[in-house]
Amino acid sequence: MSKRIGLIRVKTPSFTRARVLRGLSQRDLAQVVDYSVGYVSQVERGISHPSPQAAQQFCRALDKPFDELFYLDDVYKSEHQRAEGAEGEG
DSSP: OOOEEEEEEEOHHHHHHHHHHTTOOHHHHHHHHTOOHHHHHHHHHTSSOOOHHHHHHHHHHHTOOHHHHEEEEEEEEOHHHHHHHHHHHO
């Protein structure tokens, strides 16, 4: 069975825009989601990748769906998936 693991990555301009339009500073957002200001800053700049739970909290706080603020980045594909992809290209 193949396995996919992906990081949650931020769409920085959309995240920042959503925060600003809600009238929240990074400090305000940190208080709402109960994370440190440093963590919120790192997520917003794409330095840290939020857990699914953290991403959900950000989405709720900013009143935006996941796909407006984040995307999944595949970081690993099994050998089986790579082989299937190569066969389909030829």
